[in-house]
Amino acid sequence: MSKWDAIWLNAQLATMQAGRPYGLIQDGAIGVKAGTIAWVGKRTELPGSPETLADAVFEAGGCWITPGLIDCHTHLVYAGNRAREFELRLQGASYEEIARAGGGIRSTVAATREASPELLTATAERRLRALRSQGVTTVEIKSGYGLDLETEVKMLRVARSLAEHQPVTIRTTFLGAHALPVEFEGRSDAYIDFVCAEVLPVVAQEGLVDAVDAFCEGIGFSPAQTVRVFEAAQRWGLPVKLHADQLSDLGGAALAAQFRALSAEHLEYTSVEGVAAMASAGTVAVLLPGAFYFLRETQLPPVAQFRQHGVPMAIATDCNPGSSPTTSPLLMLNMACTLFQLTPEEALTGMTRNAALALGLAEQRGTLAVGQAADFVLWDIEQPAELAYSIGGNPCLNVIKAGFPALPPAEFPQPN
Structure with a gap:
């Protein structure tokens, strides 16, 4: 297996794939290659150690990740x-x-x-x-x-x-x-x-x-x-x-x-x-x-x-x-x-x-799945329903574009 460009660890994943509520994967991981998702699943099921799998290893700290x-x-x-x-x-x-x-x-x-x-x-x-x-x-x-x-x-x-x-x-x-x-x-x-x-x-x-x-x-x-x-x-x-x-x-x-x-x-x-x-x-x-x-x-x-x-x-x-x-x-x-x-x-x-x-982009975006663009969001929340629940708040910690943080952290709110 060729090495991934990046891997995200220790995340609660709302993959938004059909079949189960929010497409939930607990203690999940996402591998990224050439701007697309190469692997997604439970961290315990990774086909190797993170350092051998990817050039860059990112720690989500137990936060939630959704599709962009x-x-x-x-x-x-x-x-x-x-x-x-x-x-x-x-x-x-x-x-x-x-x-x-x-x-x-x-x-x-x-x-x-x-x-x-x-x-x-x-x-x-x-x-x-x-x-x-x-x-x-x-x-x-x-x-x-x-x-x-x-x-x-x-x-x-x-x-x-x-x-x-x-x-x-x-x-x-x-x-x-x-x-x-x-x-x-x-x-x-x-x-x-x-x-x-x-x-x-x-x-x-x-x-x-x-x-x-x-x-x-x-x-x-x-x-x-x-x-x-x-x-x-x-x-x-x-x-x-x-x-x-x-x-x-x-x-x-x-x-x-x-x-x-x-x-x-x-x-x-x-x-x-x-x-x-x-x-x-x-x-x-x-x-x-x-x-x-x-x-x-x-x-x-x-x-x-x-x-x-x-x-x-x-x-x-x-x-x-x-x-x-x-x-x-x-x-x-x-x-x-x-x-x-x-x-x-x-x-x-x-x-x-x-x-x-x-937008005619279902094959490229909208879920966390292999082959989809590695565009996703890191959220400081305890459950996905909070994204619709809160009025006027913004729990976005970072936006990930093509597998990597898209903006300097200073432009985003810090976790509580």
């Missing part, structure tokens, strides 16, 4: 903020009223169009560091705050570049069909023509995108317009995702399933028929409790139906300036439990194994 958290739905690259709209909503204005009055997404579009790549990179890096400090090792970043060719390309290039500055895996999603820009006012079909014929070909040819998304909603785009975007994505060989059924039931979940989408996201108003279609297509339900909380929504996503039909449920921050200005994945785990009544295990599965499914 995966934030599978963010809008991390943007300029400005919408704190004033937050005030307006508290005074009684609805999200839709603000959007129709020129606020909402359009206000962020204006700020993002004006921002330099350097400014977008600097602000996105701050948000990314916050996510990583709570255990995130993989992040999906959507465009959609440009709504023109130049800014959409700018956003996606910035998103791709973040992985050059921080040890994190980035997946990018083209969300050109996010809102109608002012220059296309009253001409939504013409804008969809523009997205499909002029913007998508450029970002696809430049290799800037891993998937294509759309906002199928009364204040977004119709199902028929969404179909056109998805058909264009198919022509470029790109998988699709969908902002679906957040504010009303337009059949978005079933539409996503029709195109075998990786995921459908939000889903508060999804019907039983939509749930069944997702189950048949293998489409993941991405639940976004931050947006639900921030917008003070009352229509819960159909969690019981997702369970009944076996639809995998992922959890994400939806980090964005208008409806979920959070960079705390741990708070989202808590909200998934307290607001959506997921169990702590379901919530953690939703930000590991199922989040990987939602």
Whole structure:
């Protein structure tokens, strides 16, 4: 056996593999070779002494290790903020009223169009560091705050570049069909023509995108317009995702399933028929409790139906300036439990194994298993449920990327 690059010892492992609660392995060890997990199991079953097995030996000190958290739905690259709209909503204005009055997404579009790549990179890096400090090792970043060719390309290039500055895996999603820009006012079909014929070909040819998304909603785009975007994505060989059924039931979940989408996201108003279609297509339900909380929504996503039909449920921050200005994945785990009544295990599965499914990365990430990327997190906890239980805390001791500590220890909280 060739020598491993690293080995982690004396850890409680929540492997998140199916079959037993949290995929628990007590007094476990993880061997790493070339950035992937080469061995995982009980320490007593190691095929030799640690020093002979690996070049670097790390001691976990009895702490817990989970797979790296995966934030599978963010809008991390943007300029400005919408704190004033937050005030307006508290005074009684609805999200839709603000959007129709020129606020909402359009206000962020204006700020993002004006921002330099350097400014977008600097602000996105701050948000990314916050996510990583709570255990995130993989992040999906959507465009959609440009709504023109130049800014959409700018956003996606910035998103791709973040992985050059921080040890994190980035997946990018083209969300050109996010809102109608002012220059296309009253001409939504013409804008969809523009997205499909002029913007998508450029970002696809430049290799800037891993998937294509759309906002199928009364204040977004119709199902028929969404179909056109998805058909264009198919022509470029790109998988699709969908902002679906957040504010009303337009059949978005079933539409996503029709195109075998990786995921459908939000889903508060999804019907039983939509749930069944997702189950048949293998489409993941991405639940976004931050947006639900921030917008003070009352229509819960159909969690019981997702369970009944076996639809995998992922959890994400939806980090964005208008409806979920959070960079705390741990708070989202808590909200998934307290607001959506997921169990702590379901919530953690939703930000590991199922989040990987939602990005098409299940063979590479999301569990502690041989062949998976050696991206995991060391936690100062006594049981995995604490990750969803605590409000406002951060028990992350270190994030491990490709088998080695990713950041200087000074950037992380110290154990109690």
